Amino acid sequence: xxxxxxxxxxxxxxxxxxxxxxxxxxxxxxxxxxxxxxxxxxxxxxxxxxxxxxxxxxxxxxxxxxxxxxxxxxxxxxxxxxxxxxxxxxxxxxxxxxxxxxxxxxxxxxxxxxxxxxxxxxxxxxxxxxxxxxxxxxxxxxxxxxxxxxxxxxxxxxxxxxxxxxxxxxxxxxxxxxxxxxxxxxxxxxxxxxxxxxxxxxxxxxxxxxxxxxxxxxxxxxxxxxxxxxxxxxxxxxxxxxxxxxxxxxxxxxxxxxxxxxxxxxxxxxxxxxxxxxxxxxxxxxxxxxxxxxxxxxxxxxxxxxxxxxxxxxxxxxxxxxxxxxxxxxxxxxxxxxxxxxxxxxxxxxxxxxxxxxxxxxxxxxxxxxxxxxxxxxxxxxxxxxxxxxxxxxxxxxxxxxxxxxxxxxxxxxxxxxxxxxxxxxxxxxxxxxxxxxxxxxxxxxxxxxxxxxxxxxxxxxxxxxxxxxxxxxxxxxxxxxxxxxxxxxxxxxxxxxxxxxxxxxxxxxxxxxxxxxxxxxxxxxxxxxxxxxxxxxxxxxxxxxxxxxxxxxxxxxxxxxxxxxxxxxxxxxxxxxxxxxxxxxxxxxxxxxxxxxxxxxxxxxxxxxxxxxxxxxxxxxxxxxxxxxxxxxxxxxxxxxxxxxxxxxxxxxxxxxxxxxxxxxxxxxxxxxxxxxxxxxxxxxxxxxxxxxxxxxxxxxxxxxxxxxxxxxxxxxxxxxxxxxxxxxxxxxxxxxxxxxxxxxxxxxxxxxxxxxxxxxxxxxxxxxxxxxxxxxxxxxxxxxxxxxxxxxxxxx
DNA sequence: GAGTTTGAAACT
DNA sequence: CAGTTTCAAACTC
Numbered sequence: 001x002x003x004x005x006x007x008x009x010x011x012x013x014x015x016x017x018x019x020x021x022x023x024x025x026x027x028x029x030x031x032x033x034x035x036x037x038x039x040x041x042x043x044x045x046x047x048x049x050x051x052x053x054x055x056x057x058x059x060x061x062x063x064x065x066x067x068x069x070x071x072x073x074x075x076x077x078x079x080x081x082x083x084x085x086x087x088x089x090x091x092x093x094x095x096x097x098x099x100x101x102x103x104x105x106x107x108x109x110x111x112x113x114x115x116x117x118x119x120x121x122x123x124x125x126x127x128x129x130x131x132x133x134x135x136x137x138x139x140x141x142x143x144x145x146x147x148x149x150x151x152x153x154x155x156x157x158x159x160x161x162x163x164x165x166x167x168x169x170x171x172x173x174x175x176x177x178x179x180x181x182x183x184x185x186x187x188x189x190x191x192x193x194x195x196x197x198x199x200x201x202x203x204x205x206x207x208x209x210x211x212x213x214x215x216x217x218x219x220x221x222x223x224x225x226x227x228x229x230x231x232x233x234x235x236x237x238x239x240x241x242x243x244x245x246x247x248x249x250x251x252x253x254x255x256x257x258x259x260x261x262x263x264x265x266x267x268x269x270x271x272x273x274x275x276x277x278x279x280x281x282x283x284x285x286x287x288x289x290x291x292x293x294x295x296x297x298x299x300x301x302x303x304x305x306x307x308x309x310x311x312x313x314x315x316x317x318x319x320x321x322x323x324x325x326x327x328x329x330x331x332x333x334x335x336x337x338x339x340x341x342x343x344x345x346x347x348x349x350x351x352x353x354x355x356x357x358x359x360x361x362x363x364x365x366x367x368x369x370x371x372x373x374x375x376x377x378x379x380x381x382x383x384x385x386x387x388x389x390x391x392x393x394x395x396x397x398x399x400x401x402x403x404x405x406x407x408x409x410x411x412x413x414x415x416x417x418x419x420x421x422x423x424x425x426x427x428x429x430x431x432x433x434x435x436x437x438x439x440x441x442x443x444x445x446x447x448x449x450x451x452x453x454x455x456x457x458x459x460x461x462x463x464x465x466x467x468x469x470x471x472x473x474x475x476x477x478x479x480x481x482x483x484x485x486x487x488x489x490x491x492x493x494x495x496x497x498x499x500x501x502x503x504x505x506x507x508x509x510x511x512x513x514x515x516x517x518x519x520x521x522x523x524x525x526x527x528x529x530x531x532x533x534x535x536x537x538x539x540x541x542x543x544x545x546x547x548x549x550x551x552x553x554x555x556x557x558x559x560x561x562x563x564x565x566x567x568x569x570x571x572x573x574x575x576x577x578x579x580x581x582x583x584x585x586x587x588x589x590x591x592x593x594x595x596x597x598x599x600x601x602x603x604x605x606x607x608x609x610x611x612x613x614x615x616x617x618x619x620x621x622x623x624x625x626x627x628x629x630x631x632x633x634x635x636x637x638x639x640x641x642x643x644x645x646x647x648x649x650x651x652x653x654x655x656x657x658x659x660x661x662x663x664x665x666x667x668x669x670x671x672x673x674x675x676x677x678x679x680x681x682x683x684x685x686x687x688x689x690x691x692x693x694x695x696x697x698x699x700x701x702x703x704x705x706x707x708x709x710x711x712x713x714x715x716x717x718x719x720x721x722x723x724x725x726x727x728x729x730x731x732x733x734x735x736x737x738x739x740x741x742x743x744x745x746x747x748x749x750x751x752x753x754x755x756x757x758x759x760x761x762x763x764x765x766x767x768x769x770x771x772x773x774x775x776x777x778x779x780x781x782x783x784x785x786x787x788x789x790x791x792x793x794x795x796x797x798x
Numbered sequence: 799g800a801g802t803t804t805g806a807a808a809c810t
Numbered sequence: 811c812a813g814t815t816t817c818a819a820a821c822t823c
Contacts, residue, residue: 510817516807517817560807596804602820603804 505530506538513538514549516560521546524561564589565609591616599624 506527511517513527513536520527520538526546527538537545553560565588588606591614597603599613599622606613612627613619622629 506818508818511807515817517819519819522807556808590806593805597820601804603806605806608820 506533507531508533508536510534512536514546516553521549522561524550559589562589564605565611588614588617592619593617594619594622598622599628 506513506518506520508515508518508531511521513521513531513533516522518527518533518538520531520533526540527533527536537549539546550561588609588611590605592599592604592606594604594617597607599607599617599619602608604613604619604624606617606619607624607626610626612631613622613624613629614627615629617629619629
């Protein structure tokens, strides 16, 4: 039991076949051990399908679903704060989904309909039986999970072990009946189970074993498609991250189980790259080799043996095969997610995804979209076709999607990585798919380094809490419906994570969240639990309504969903390059109309956005710390601003003002005129004020291209991080990413510190930039650019 | 947490 | 386009 598996791991599948046992089995059962992809796929679906039924709490499911959606769209994940856990799952799912996205969709059906007999190979047959068992037992496990989403490996293991024991028992029966053929299956199952348990424990206690398992599975899946080793690694990492995040959720467990099965199955499948084989083989080989041993043991000790022996063996196997991957994942995972993926973009996610995916991978994208639609909305009937869907939310979704897909640029990742490794993930993943070679390494590095550090911190801080957060986050995403079910978790998350950071919520009472009054709607994101809105229609369920409303609004004002803060047109035009670098130029699209706040409070959109007032503003007594209207001209640093305008008005001057003034005085700047101007310097400071407040920028960012930025940014911060970027682009300040998006600007301005405030990201600017085209500049920019287009796209359909 | 202030969004 | 109303965030207590 103990070691043989390990050794075997390395052995190729061929050995199996050669083994006498194998031959014997073949002779006995009509079914031939075919390792076909199909089988694996079927399993995956099964897993998913089974899960829902199993889960006592809908949240879990919802989370998963949401994550899927998000993930794809985001890819980067940036947002991971809340949903971290979920995100991981999604990743894994995605991994599977990528290969067999379709599988997911149909999984439920497949599972149920699945006839063992029908199954192609032994594995499939066994798997089916196993699944059924799982389904039965899962509920128990799920319950546990639900109760303590935290990773708690021990509990999970315990449950699993129980499960395993059951499986074993069943397997034994099967063996008797089917004899060897069944044996394999049982042994494999055991293996999987034990592996899961062990992996969970071994892998940094923090991370759940599930994750590792999942990661492995995902890896396998991934492998099938992408050949490049690097890409492979990235993929793995991605999957890993998500996994880690979730560690806790039952879903993960279930998935893992499924995954395990899948892995074995996949292993069989040759389609994958050589790497896959290696990995797979080990498991398979171990499974077989161990089978005999295990079978015997199982008879006697079943449960115990499985737990002990399997755990050790399996873990090793896992490690040996997958281990290399895991590290990445584990590191990255923790970091990634805090953030938030969130709902943001969910809307458009679908549409955007399609587009984006189209680039990267049509197949996956299409399937993903469907999935997403289902999950996102929770079943909201989004159209798979996507065209329509796309149109619907082009804005946000596109942005996000674009970002995700585009994120390819690894470079971007690095930028982001500074703040958070998470972002890297998404991009990397996408990147890996698209163009793994270049960026991958860099990404990895950044990820690992960053993620590890972050993770550590997080772990230290949050510890178990992460899990919860993740789960919650997922819940958020999904769930409106679910929210009610498990509001506690959500609340917790919010509190812990800091609501502000992760996401804002709206409090609409009369607008039904279908007007721009609603921050969520304005940002292009669906309302989620944290929202205390009433009669909210801004949910996936009402997607049609939301889209229709959006269209109407856009028809009225095409830029309604565009970021309010924009860079100067000049800069925008140049977007492509760094040339524009002038972050400072950012300005509020329409200008404010403040009369009493002196543009020193968030009532002022300019101020909220972290940008100075410009000529276009009709404000009275402007004292905008970021730049007075009067000053629009160039001010340098002087802080006079305050004085100038009217000191009079000042009653308003708040502490904030003072602070901001001090910090920002520089920025004040210019306003419209300046596109380039100096604001930058000051900007950095500007953001701070917001940050302090912190609310997370709502979605606004998200909506636009910036959204992508947001995500990333959020990731970083997780909770804290983001600061509140105001709706506008302020996130840019805090988060470089945002800036990135800004496009060019950014590239961010050279000033390191800058981030500046330039909110540009959102800039309306030139939509033109095609997603694909985006040049290499820094990832950030690219993203931005891509995102930008989205705006226009908002109304795409037409 | 309730109430007030504020300015954008929506409406006329 | 201007004026008014509606709305929800921001803010204050």
